[in-house]
Amino acid sequence: MSDQDLAELDKMIAKARQKPLAYGLCLGKKPEDNVLYLDLKKAPEVMMRKAKADGETGKVTCGEAEVKGKILTLTVMGKTLPGLAKNMKAFMSKQGMKMKIIIADPDGNVLESDGDEDLGDEVGVGEAAPADEIAEQDAAEEPVADDPMAGQWAKVSAALTPLVDRFVAAGSDKAAPVSAAWQKAHDAAAKGDYKSALAAAAKIKPLVTAAPAQQASTPDDPNKAKWDAVQGPLEGLYTSAMDKNPENRTKLQAAWAMALEKAEAGDYTTALTIAGKLKPLLDAAASAEQSGQEAEIPADVVPFQKSRVLWIDSRKKMFEEMKKLENAIIATCKGDPELEPIAAEASDLTGRLTVFDETLQDMLDQITNTPSGPNREGLKKQALGTLKSYAAALNEPFFKDVDGNNGFVNVSVASTARASLASIAKVLAA
CATH class of the missing domain: 1.20.1270 (Substrate Binding Domain Of Dnak; Chain:A; Domain 2)
Incomplete structure (x- = not known):
């Protein structure tokens, strides 16, 4: 796996603490040469084909990966590979991620364990871990530090990659520069520079989503x-x-x-x-x-999960409304030499929304999966701190004027954020 692949794997392992992710695996001739790909949205079979294409053997499988505490559970939905737990233990250790590896079937029955007791007897070999025990172990873990833009880049990359591949395969005269720009975006993300990666994606997207008549058809x-x-x-x-x-x-x-x-x-x-x-x-x-x-989930945490869904929907609407403003500015200014610079700047307006990242929804998800008590209360305080940082951003001059005083079209970017944040604040303060 390339350095870029391994950096992405590290990010996906962090995401797997929040919900199960699809994985595809191709074993190498040595454990350190394994190819493991995880994804937020693609099917396990798709990830397996990708891993097989980049791997060096025919030993492949797929399923869902989930991290609880110091345990990585690989649910196998494909072929069961003997000795997989110890093999993956060696692979993960080589990447600097020391974990206990559990191999399970789709019903949750443990098929293999790496046998490493140094990380504790969290799960007994041959039996599934009780859900409440795993939840308590996970709650005791410190929240995983992650770049707030990493999650946004993961979504943008997953959505845009098939479109870029199709555009390049179509043979457009812009295929080569688009392919090169997309590779630079991935290189930037691999170095942790998600801001540059997202900026490049914003410029590439209009090209690869253009009307079919503008591309080879x-x-x-x-x-x-x-x-x-x-x-x-x-x-x-x-x-x-x-x-x-x-x-x-x-x-x-x-x-x-x-x-x-x-x-x-x-x-x-x-x-x-x-x-x-x-x-x-x-x-x-x-x-x-x-x-x-x-x-x-228990009824007492349903409000937190509903708040999470509310924030997801609100962020989606904010991006849609900002795109509406971008299009209005470009339509008005494009073609006028004096206004062309304004049109060029407008293409990056959605970048203003990167401050409203996925941190809050991730925290609300952690709260949902944390039993009532000091750990949950601590997470609620952290979530309130994130909410306050969003509220501070909304007080900046740009967001005070963006909805009704932008001079082009009325939108509901800031108002959408304010309404949902006010609702979520009441839930967190309760």
Whole structure:
């Protein structure tokens, strides 16, 4: 694995403390040469194919990875590989992440353990750990320090990579510079410079999401135009559904990944067929009053989980509204030599929203999974501190004027943030 891959793995392991992530694994000839990829949204089978493509053996498997305390549990949904626990123990140690490795089946039964007792007898070999014990261990852990922009970059990268690949494969005259710029964005992210990576992504996105007529097309297949019209709205619906963590998450991930793969291969007929069957499932998941995770949590923490969903939805709307302002400024100023600089600056307006990151929603998720007591109260105080930093940003001149005094179009960026933060503050203060 490259240094960039390993840096991304480190970030994904941190995310796996908050919810299970899909993984794909290809064992190397030596444990240190293993290839392990995790992803927030893609299906395990997709990650396995990616790991196999970059690996050096045919020993592959996939499933979901979850971290609780010092335990990394790999639920195997693919082929069971003998000796996997000790192999992965050596691999993770080589990367500087010392953990106890548990291999489990989809029903939660432990298949293997690395046998390392130095990290404590958190889970007995041959039996599943009680959920309340794992929750208490995880609550005792210090919150994982993470760049607030890392989560945003992970989402942007996952959404934009298929579009960049398709754009480059289409043979546009801008394919080479776009490919080079996207690689530089990944290089910046690997170094922890997420601000530069996100700025590059913001400039690349308009190019790779342009109308089909601006890119190389295959006019012989009328279904391509239909797919291009469907993909954007369906992708937004898919993101909303995944934010609710539905119980059929894995099924939805696999179907969406298959639709994208078929479209990238030029099989737009199959892609549209999958999209037609997938849409009602995504509609149901996105509109569900309870998330899959919320349905399993105690009633006393439901308000925190609802607050988390509220902030996710609010951030989405803020970005949509800021994009609306960007488009209005560009439409007004583009073509006028004196106003061109304003149009150029407008393309980076969404960058103003990076301060409103995923830290609050991650903290609310931790609160949801932490038993009532001192640990939860401590997390609530931390969340209130993050909320106050957001509120301070809203008092800056830019956000005081952005909604109704920008001179171009009325939007609801700051007002959306203020309303949701006020609601969340009441929950945290209770």
